[in-house]
Every structure is written in C-alpha cells, then in structure tokens.
Amino acid sequence: MSDQELPTPDPGLYKAPSAVRGMTCLNREAFAQTITVPVIRIPKTAIHKITKCLKKVALQRPGLKRVINEHGDEEESEHKLLLLDPTRVTSSDDFSGEEAAALKASNVPQEVTRHELTLTYHNLKTEEILRAVLPEGQDVTSGFSRVGHIAHLNLRDHQLPYRKLIGEVIVDKNPGITCVVNKTNTIDSTYRNFQMEVLAGENNMVTKVRENGVHYEFDFSQVYWNPRLSTEHDRVVSTFNRGDVILDVFAGVGPFAVPAARRGCTVLANDLNPQSHRWLKHNCQLNKVNPKVTTFNMDGREFIRGPVRERLPALLAGDATVHFVMNLPALALEFLDAFKGLLVPELNKETSGKLCLPKVHCYGFSKEDDPQKDVVMRASANLGFELEGRCSVHMVRNVAPNKEMMCVSFTLPSEVLYSTNTGKRQRTLHI
Structure with missing residues (x-):
C-alpha cells in the first residue's frame, strides 16, 4: 500500500472504547483497543539518530515503546519501526524541513506506512480514562x-x-x-x-512530607496540612532573621515554627488541636529544633493573653524582633482584638522609645471584589485602629471562585498594645 492510499487516521484513536461509559467498578481489560498508527521504517544503524530527530512527532504513550521490531516478536531484522503520533503525522508530507533533512542524510526513505497496535488500560492517561467513564459533557x-x-x-x-x-x-x-x-x-x-x-x-493516614527542605510527619486525617501553602511558608519565614522571636498562634504541625527554628529563631508555637500539638512536638524532635521551640496546646486568644502576655515585656525590651504569625484564615482576623491592652500603659510610659513593637502576619479569606481593602478594613475593625497606609497585603492564593486567601502584615501599634479600652469579647472562639 502506498503512502497516498492510506486512510486518514482518526484523532480520537487514543480515547478508550465507548463501552466503558458509566463504569463504576474498574474493569481494566475493557479499555483494550486495537488501533492503526503511522510508522516509519528505519535501519537499525540509524535508529538512535533518527529517533532523536523525530522526537516531536514520535508517539508518546504511557508504558508504550516508540521503537518496535519490524516483525513483532519474530527474529530481529535489519530495520526497526518508529511509531508516529497520528495527530502530527498522517503522510510523508507532514515532516518538517529539519526532519526531512535528517531522514535524507541517513538515507532513510521518507515513507509513512501503517501498523496495528493494541492500546490497553496501561497505555491510557488518567484524564482519558475518566473522560471515557464519566457522563459525557x-x-x-x-x-x-x-x-x-x-x-x-x-x-x-x-x-x-x-x-x-x-x-x-x-x-x-x-x-x-x-x-x-x-x-x-x-x-x-x-x-x-x-x-x-x-x-x-x-x-x-500517617504520612511523611518534605517541604522547603524540612521533614514533617503527621496523621492527615487528624490535622490540617495544605501543600499549596509551601511558597507562602517560605515567603514569610524568609523575612525572619537569626535571633528573632516567633509567636505562632495557630501553629498546626509546624510549617512556620519548625523552619523558623532551623533559621535560628526562638519560637513559641501554639495549637488547640491536641493531635496538631502532638505532631508539632514530634516534628520539632524530628528536625532537631526542640530546644528552640516551646509548644502550647491552648485556645489562640488564651495563648496571646496568657503565656505571650507574660513574656512579651521582656521580649520587646531585648534586641530581637518579635513576629506574630496567625495562620487561620477562616477566623484569624477576629483574634486581633486579643492585642487590645495586652500590656499595661505604665510599661509604655516607662520604656517609651525603647521597645521594638512586634510585627503581625495575619491571614484571612475574602469574597469581596476588592479583597485587599476588605481584609484591611476587617483587621482595622478588630484591632480598633486604622491600618490603611500602615500595613502591607499579600495575595496568597485563589481558594475558590471569588474567594482569595490574603495575608495582612503590620507593626502592632502601641495605641493598641497599651490601650486601656480592651473591648473584650463575651465569648472565646476555640480555634
């Protein structure tokens, strides 16, 4: 059969048979299908060079060899067959000038023929299988x-x-x-x-992950972990310097706390979830940073107004920069009111100009048209202090249609930290 007499291949040859539509119990054998694909006959002595030159038009399928024996499993001949992608090559005219020149230089006839090939479940891609099984459209x-x-x-x-x-x-x-x-x-x-x-x-459910060079272990069914936050964890931790003090209010299993400690920071890390607290301590030991990390298993507001409040005057009086990390985007902005009147006004008067005020990195979700304006407005309302022009906002990621995860960072105003109007809430949110 000559090149001109060959039928035009169907671009849909790679789709699984229609008989599998609606399958709910996986039957791998049902996906087997015999198709016809274009091939080019190449001398064994030139196969490596030509395969490399025709890489763009060669057939690429999972678990499928691109180069096969000319006569199947029979005794090898002096030629091999290179399987070609029918969506790229249907005749000898479809080779590019560069490809045609490579064939000519190796004395390989620029002739495309056909070869019957059996595709199985193992040669199909995940999306192809699911598209064939799920309801059409x-x-x-x-x-x-x-x-x-x-x-x-x-x-x-x-x-x-x-x-x-x-x-x-x-x-x-x-x-x-x-x-x-x-x-x-x-x-x-x-x-x-x-x-x-x-x-x-x-x-x-107990798994091991490696993020930004740090190893973590945890029970995925009992704690929160999102691999999509790897870049954000690295972005914030990279702003910390050796000797800084990190107060991680919603620490989880340690994606901020552990790398911060590895960076030479002193960390107070808290999480209400007993399982998160357990794995947080485990990950500190795993990464050999437990001397640098003190862990707590408390409500976030109680953590701020308890252990943090006790230590904060001494921390602020030192040379270290203090950072609060509040990564609970569903509710963290509501916890900003815990900073109101955290320290007594008399301390501010005694040490005016001497204290280095802490920095806050607080996360929140927003469904508003202007998410940056929204999180700043909500942060300001909970702090009781206008942050517009005194903070920075970073868009972390798109969580869902019309829902953004944002991080608002600011220096905690002394007017809030030493306020006499605490405006305490009547209830505690156990997060």
Missing part, C-alpha cells in the same frame, strides 16, 4: 493534592458515583501514591481537620 477532574503517599481529592457531586473507580485509577497511574481520599465536608471549625473517605489503597 461533565467535568473531569484528575487533579489532586499530594500529601506524602496520600492523594487528596475534592470531588464534585456528579463524580461521587465513580469515586472508587477514580481512586483506583489514581493509584494505578501515580507511582508512590498508595492511598486516595476524598474530603466529605468542610474543615472542622474547632480543629481545622475534615472528614474524609478512603477511596482506594491502604487506609494509612
């Missing part, structure tokens, strides 16, 4: 957050009937993933963890 989400050996999904309602299948596919297609979970509700308002369902793999 609905969104296919194959993305996930990886937390050590755990893949964490946030499936939509229309995907839930297929959740077990989706989990199995992700385990199959991602080396190192041995457990797939789906979040089943919003983050718990008390301990910042959420209920989850194991979709596939082993039911092992």
Whole structure:
C-alpha cells in the first residue's frame, strides 16, 4: 500500500472504547483497543539518530515503546519501526524541513506506512480514562493534592458515583501514591481537620512530607496540612532573621515554627488541636529544633493573653524582633482584638522609645471584589485602629471562585498594645 492510499487516521484513536461509559467498578481489560498508527521504517544503524530527530512527532504513550521490531516478536531484522503520533503525522508530507533533512542524510526513505497496535488500560492517561467513564459533557477532574503517599481529592457531586473507580485509577497511574481520599465536608471549625473517605489503597493516614527542605510527619486525617501553602511558608519565614522571636498562634504541625527554628529563631508555637500539638512536638524532635521551640496546646486568644502576655515585656525590651504569625484564615482576623491592652500603659510610659513593637502576619479569606481593602478594613475593625497606609497585603492564593486567601502584615501599634479600652469579647472562639 502506498503512502497516498492510506486512510486518514482518526484523532480520537487514543480515547478508550465507548463501552466503558458509566463504569463504576474498574474493569481494566475493557479499555483494550486495537488501533492503526503511522510508522516509519528505519535501519537499525540509524535508529538512535533518527529517533532523536523525530522526537516531536514520535508517539508518546504511557508504558508504550516508540521503537518496535519490524516483525513483532519474530527474529530481529535489519530495520526497526518508529511509531508516529497520528495527530502530527498522517503522510510523508507532514515532516518538517529539519526532519526531512535528517531522514535524507541517513538515507532513510521518507515513507509513512501503517501498523496495528493494541492500546490497553496501561497505555491510557488518567484524564482519558475518566473522560471515557464519566457522563459525557461533565467535568473531569484528575487533579489532586499530594500529601506524602496520600492523594487528596475534592470531588464534585456528579463524580461521587465513580469515586472508587477514580481512586483506583489514581493509584494505578501515580507511582508512590498508595492511598486516595476524598474530603466529605468542610474543615472542622474547632480543629481545622475534615472528614474524609478512603477511596482506594491502604487506609494509612500517617504520612511523611518534605517541604522547603524540612521533614514533617503527621496523621492527615487528624490535622490540617495544605501543600499549596509551601511558597507562602517560605515567603514569610524568609523575612525572619537569626535571633528573632516567633509567636505562632495557630501553629498546626509546624510549617512556620519548625523552619523558623532551623533559621535560628526562638519560637513559641501554639495549637488547640491536641493531635496538631502532638505532631508539632514530634516534628520539632524530628528536625532537631526542640530546644528552640516551646509548644502550647491552648485556645489562640488564651495563648496571646496568657503565656505571650507574660513574656512579651521582656521580649520587646531585648534586641530581637518579635513576629506574630496567625495562620487561620477562616477566623484569624477576629483574634486581633486579643492585642487590645495586652500590656499595661505604665510599661509604655516607662520604656517609651525603647521597645521594638512586634510585627503581625495575619491571614484571612475574602469574597469581596476588592479583597485587599476588605481584609484591611476587617483587621482595622478588630484591632480598633486604622491600618490603611500602615500595613502591607499579600495575595496568597485563589481558594475558590471569588474567594482569595490574603495575608495582612503590620507593626502592632502601641495605641493598641497599651490601650486601656480592651473591648473584650463575651465569648472565646476555640480555634
């Protein structure tokens, strides 16, 4: 058969068979499909050079060899076949000038023929499998957050009937993933963890991660961890200097506290969740920074108005810069009122001009059209002090449509720290 007589290949050859539509129990064999792909015949002596020159048009499929024997598993001949991508090459005219020149230089005929090839489940990509299985026209989400050996999904309602299948596919297609979970509700308002369902793999929630050169271990089902905050953790910690004092109000398992201690800072780290506190202490030991970190298991407001209040006068009187980190974006802005009248006015009078006021890095979510203006306004209202023009705001990430995570940073005003009008709340939010 000559080049001109070959039928035009179907660009949809790589999609799994339509018979798998609606499958909820994974049957890997059902995805097998025989297709026809273009090939070019190359002498064994030139195969390495030509394969390199035709890299852009060669067939790229998971678990599939691009170069095969001319006669299958039979005795090897003097030629090999290079499988080509039918979406890029349908005839000899589709080679670029550079590719054609490379073929001519190696005396390889610029002739494209056809070869029957069996594609199996193992040669398909995750998105292809899910697109073939889920109802036609609905969104296919194959993305996930990886937390050590755990893949964490946030499936939509229309995907839930297929959740077990989706989990199995992700385990199959991602080396190192041995457990797939789906979040089943919003983050718990008390301990910042959420209920989850194991979709596939082993039911092992204790995982190990490495972020910015620091190792962490924790039970993912009992604590809060978001790998998307790695850049933010690094950004804030990079502003700390050796000898600084870090007061981490909502420390979690230590993504700010541990690297800060490794940087040479003294850290007071607090979290109300007993499991977070447990793993925070573990991670301090794991990274050998426990002498630099003092941990607390308290409500955030009680932490500020208790242990922090006791130590703050001495800290501010020293040479170190003091930083408060308040990473609880759902509620942290509401905790800023805890700074009102934290220190007695008499101390301000005695040490006026001598104290280095602490810096605050407070996180918040915003759904407003102007999230920067919104978080500054809310921070000001809770502090009882106008921060406009006296703070900086950093957009951390887009959490959801019309929902941004922001960080507002400012020097805590002496008017707040030594205020006589504390404006205490009538209730304590246990976060």
